[in-house]
Amino acid sequence: MRSINSVEQLLKSTNYANPWHTVSTPLQQALNALEFSAERMNAFSSERAIPRADVDELLQQVRLVRQSLNEAEIDVELKRQLLRQLDEIDVALTNYNLRGADGVVTAMNASVGFVVRMKDKISEVTSVKEVNDFLDLVIKLETIVTRAVAYTTIGLPAIQALLSSGQSVAQ
Numbered sequence: 001m002r003s004i005n006s007v008e009q010l011l012k013s014t015n016y017a018n019p020w021h022t023v024s025t026p027l028q029q030a031l032n033a034l035e036f037s038a039e040r041m042n043a044f045s046s047e048r049a050i051p052r053a054d055v056d057e058l059l060q061q062v063r064l065v066r067q068s069l070n071e072a073e074i075d076v077e078l079k080r081q082l083l084r085q086l087d088e089i090d091v092a093l094t095n096y097n098l099r100g101a102d103g104v105v106t107a108m109n110a111s112v113g114f115v116v117r118m119k120d121k122i123s124e125v126t127s128v129k130e131v132n133d134f135l136d137l138v139i140k141l142e143t144i145v146t147r148a149v150a151y152t153t154i155g156l157p158a159i160q161a162l163l164s165s166g167q168s169v170a171q
Contacts, residue, residue, distance in 0.1 A: 049148065050144060050147075058140065059090065059093050062086055062137065066090075069083055069134065074131065075125070078121050081118065085110065085111050088110055091103070092104045093107075112138060115138060
């Protein structure tokens with residue numbers, strides 16, 4: 001469980017201007033521990049329902065962040081990509097009652113991956129409230145999903161994607 005807290009603290013970090021190696025080393029350690037833990041917990045975990053109130057709260061936050069991002073004065077390409085991520089989260093949450101948590105997990109993993117991939121662009125605008133609101137939304141989504149879904153369902157695909165990309169996460 002410390003590994004999950006480590007990843008959460010790394011994602012909550014508002015100082016994206018730090019060199020990548022200061023994030024990659026603890027991230028690599030946390031991902032390795034999570035991969036091991038996910039495999040062990042798979043036998044004991046199952047999906048639990050995400051409370052409707054949490055889904056509604058997240059949907060409201062998605063809409064507020066979308067509205068503020070539309071008005072934000074940031075790089076057009078970054079804005080477009082942030083809005084695309086919000087659309088994925090919105091669709092997944094809207095369809096949660098029909099399709100279950102798979103879509104929400106996929107949207108969450110895509111959003112976390114987006115933040116990691118776009119670290120450099122995001123670090124240039126971390127002082128922009130709308131970007132921080134997006135990051136807060138991703139953290140809240142991750143927190144709610146981890147309470148509802150087996151750790152292997154959440155972590156293993158993301159961890160495997162990072163570890164099997166042909167490059168070490170530390171790079």
